[in-house]
Amino acid sequence: MARLRIKEILEQPAIGTEINVKGWVRAFRSNRFIQLSDGSTIHTLQAVLDFEQFEEAVLKKITTAAALSLTGTLIESQGSGQTVELQVAKIEVLGEAAPDDIQRTVMQPKKHSLEFLREQAHLRFRTNTFGAVFRIRHAVAYAIHKFFNDKGFYYIHTPIITGSDAEGAGEMFRVSTLDPKNPPLNEDGSVNFNEDFFGKQVNLTVSGQLEAELAALALGQVYTFGPTFRAENSNTSRHLAEFWMVEPEVAFNDLNDNMDLTEEFLKYICSYVMQQCADDLKFLDDRDFSDQQSKPQAERNELRLTERLQFVANNPFKRITYTEAISILQNSTPYKKKKFKYEVEWGTDLQSEHERYLVEKEFKCPVIITDYPASFKAFYMRQNEDGKTVAAMDVLFPGIGEIVGGSQREERLDVLLEKCKAFNIHEEELWWYLETRKFGSVPHAGFGLGFERMIMFVTGMSNIRDVIPFPRTPQNAEF
């Protein structure tokens, strides 16, 4: 007999037919009712058995988290909590779970803190919250590929191991096969990386952008979607040492095209999740709501999770320049009352407190800030006519902060060479990147989306460690 998944059973219940279902016990009540979950949906299937028809020894093994194969007839439920239920004729215990062992785990049938769940990342998949989060994570990944594919983008696999350390995006993890205790040395005592696996020093990538640009200048519009690594000692709820990034790159696009693409893209993801993940989203929406209720009034979100997604999907993002942002901040109440901890002055970078003010107090919607001073942005961003600013953009989301960073790229070789000098970047290391500016160089633009930050936004989870199955953070790579 074919096994059916609970999602299929609940969507199209074939009342009266005999079926088989396999899954894990969530609850066993009154020696009669099994709540079975198989991960296909957040919902459980209620299985009903007549305990007089089964051996005591078998019933004893139906404990929380045990794996069962149940065969029986699908009938309309007599209870009020569900429309259909399985009338069980045959029980096979596939995997037992001793209650004393379960007690020590997150499968213990009660509410748990996210911190406790994080310590058991191998088991937290079994919970409703993480089931919902990771089903949505999958859906967003799929939506991203669908969005770009439907627009004629090509998915480019950029390398994970890279030899250039010029991106300037952060500290890198070194990759080496040399004996750390006894590496080959040069005459001056430094490590001789010529003898390393690649014959040079290499690192885990911090961004696929530079390679994506090469592809965009031939295939037109491309994107990368892969893991990236930062060896920064960042201890926050928004940073991971290993995270996934989406980086589209489009030939012939300028900064405005880039903003249009970003906005359409982020709206698409929100709409997709609302349409395709309604059940999981509803669960997380309720979870987020009760979470908000326990916070002091001032820290509460005015909108529920689904309302926040709807808001992003249906309202235009506010677009302002860095110069305008500075002026708005300097005229703001907290500035006049000296509530900001950091200075607001043209030429210094915006701090988290400034970004939060703009997004959460001034505009109350996603904000795109453009045309930052060149001094604190990357070397590859295109110099504006004023000579002071570059065609950069940051997309700021409520509660998350910077979710997207992007720019129009510098396509003029002479300007780019000047920037390399100014940023102390050795031309010979980036010869392959610079060379594209010699052969039919054109304006182009792209951005990077922090995938996990997007998942935080659509799931309402407030710690980035709870939206990736096995988080990598300083001092923690347990699983």
Place this chain on the structure above:
RNA sequence: GCUUCUUUAGCUCAGUCGGUUAGAGCAUUUGACUGUUAAUCAAAGGGUCCCUGGUUCGAGCCCAGGAAGGAGCGCCA
């Protein structure tokens, strides 16, 4: 890396002014009940009070050092 808070039963927490035998809810076990939905009712078991040292007649509580975790900041996506 910096600031700050937390650490007591399997989990979430309370623990008064430093004073006798450290508590609650949930979870677990046992019994009762049996169309339940966070089942209900009754009972039982369960403790390195994070670690080390100190002050004191006496420390879960005070002091010093350390460890782990959270939140915020910086860096960024």
